[in-house]
Amino acid sequence: MFRRREPVPFAFLAEADRFRSNVTPPPRRRASLGELAGRWLLGLTLVAGVVGALAVGTPALSTPSDTPVQQSQASPGH
Template identity: 75%
Template sequence: MFRRREPVPFAFVAEADRFRSNVTPPPSGRASFGQIAGRCLLGLTIVAGIVGALVLGMPALSLTHSPTQTQQASHGH
């Protein structure tokens, strides 16, 4: 880590920068079949929601006018 440039009034604060724990974290266990299936289902649900929002939202974002508006404009001339 980095060293402090300014003097520190408390020694334990300066020691905290270079403190290393001797406690090792527990090993991570393997995910069960149900957990893997649940994560896949959650991912597919999120992707399907995004795709569905795009499919439903694309007509609203398009710049083309509806056929009724162009027919009304052509009849006006």
């Protein structure tokens, strides 16, 4: 096979991994004290909700092992 002499279209995409920009991004803005407190409060509320749901739901999902299971019988009269 022979190589083509003309440039390949979109050849700049092949060199994109080697491209380094000289423009620095702006520095990140620090979160204020109120924003940090709000994030902590939201996270704490979510964790408390999950723990509360587990605490309320776990007894409902467990089967009592000390009481025998009673089965109802249909009356033979009808």
